[in-house]
Amino acid sequence: MTLTAEEQEIVLLSLRVAFWSVFVSLPFAVAVAYVLARSSFPGKTLFDAAVHLPLVLPPVVVGYFLLLLFGRRGPLGGILEQWFGIVVAFRWTGAALAAGIMGFPLMVRAVRLSFETIDRKLEAAASTLGAGRGGVFLTVTLPLALPGLITGVLLSFARSLGEFGATITFVSNIPGETRTLPLAIYTYTQTPAGDEAALRLSIVAVLLSLAALYASEVLVRRAARRVTGEDAVGRR
């Protein structure tokens, strides 16, 4: 099975969109997960619900709100363009934004679970050895949360590869710019004689998803062994 140049471009675009969506949302997800796992404040339940909203809302609704907020004339879109020179409307960056937001709750959930299982006594021990709050977070909390981070990253990566509704609503279906794998497959199924291309791209989608899940399995197992403190890594 060989892909045409056009199809290869679609796959690469999808990977680029998924990569950036994960890369940019990761720090935010870690911060939100930490807050949810460790602090209590009035309105926490509401905040928690808001974070999970993309999981339950119709993706089209999320895309529509993104369009309102991040469109060229939207309040946030203007700020992004003026301050950072980033335009997201009808660009691949917008596709990454939509994918990142759709995958955000998955990432937060996985990381938060990891934070919650960490033995906080280890953090107290670190502070008696001279580590301040930031030091404790970077040298103890974050490394011990590694399995959750890996799970979160790969889940949201896979979710990003499959993002359809929010993307097509927000940034439309522009060949070479916002036409990612799912959008391309949809387009081919709507085109006469596009069946073969749709099948090829679907197989690629299956393989990519399988690879992501497999990598997650292997990496998490390895990381889990690491944080339980056994030597087994690389020794089997």
Place this chain on the structure above:
Amino acid sequence: MLSVDVERRLGGFRLAASFQAGAGITALFGRSGAGKTSVVNAIAGILRPDRGRIDIDGETVFDSERGVDVPTPRRRVGYVFQEGRLFPHLNVRQNLGYAGLFSRGAPASEFGHVVELLGLGDLLLRRPGNLSGGEKQRVAIGRALLSSPRLLLLDEPLASLDGHRKNEVLQYIDLIRDEIRVPVVYVSHAVEEVVRIADTVVLLSAGEVLAAGAAEEVMGRPDLRPGEGPFEGGAVLDAKVVEQDIEHDLARLAFDGGTLTATNVDALIGELVRVRIRARDVSIALERPRRISIQNVLEGTIAAVGPERGGIVDVAIAIGASVLRSRITARAVQQLDLAPGLEVYALVKAVSLDRRGAGQA
């Protein structure tokens, strides 16, 4: 130098402890629930007292009146926890060097010294998950020492270890006291550990300091009965091994006032040991008994007869410069007409002086 005076309410429990600790090993001794761990947590800054003041080495690290509360990382207190709390994602070398990440680490020469002292050389590349309980505690002690502490807190470091490992770790703690001159606060509820290593004892009960002072004094107080105190009353004597009878597994120990025969003493001739003689293991006779299995018959004079409590009386017997305690029935006191000044024989079974009672001083 450590000076503690703290109050803290935790639910129905009230902690109000005040004591000083100098060089050497100070044991915070008491039953579980007496508030020992709360006290060391307050010293380390992990638990915030409601009121009070804590000075370490002349620096006030907590003072509720002046609003001083130095955060834990800056208190420079080494803390060895009951469960070790080694970082599972780091190997032994990285655990030991952890404090160095925050410019609190000891100089490199110190690293080698501590590794050698605690026998950690072979463990450096291992991970905590594969260490035995004793090894974990040794690493935890090393890690705390390598944070250049002004004070070392050990919270029941032997609690999760079996008898053999306990002894092993105790020997290392002895070594630290002699080699690295850092004051140690040692939390324990086990009499034999305290008798063996403490220079000073602070006795805690229900959140309050019941007694504080030199180990021999506090551990020998007869008024600290099982009913009120956390351990059985008895006497503690410092003695020297003068003879080891390997054939019968007996040792003769000379103390200020006479000699004792004891079983199973792990010490060489000439070594100093500390012997704890429980009051209930000491009987009193008015004449020297003959044809009797008891190996220790010590001549002495009754120094004091305590008050009766539930049919039981504690009698203090002066033997030379030492004082033994004997716990007998009130009826026996009556029958023998025991009173201060009376010359008596104190009888102590050699088997009651086993290795749990005799440790290295």
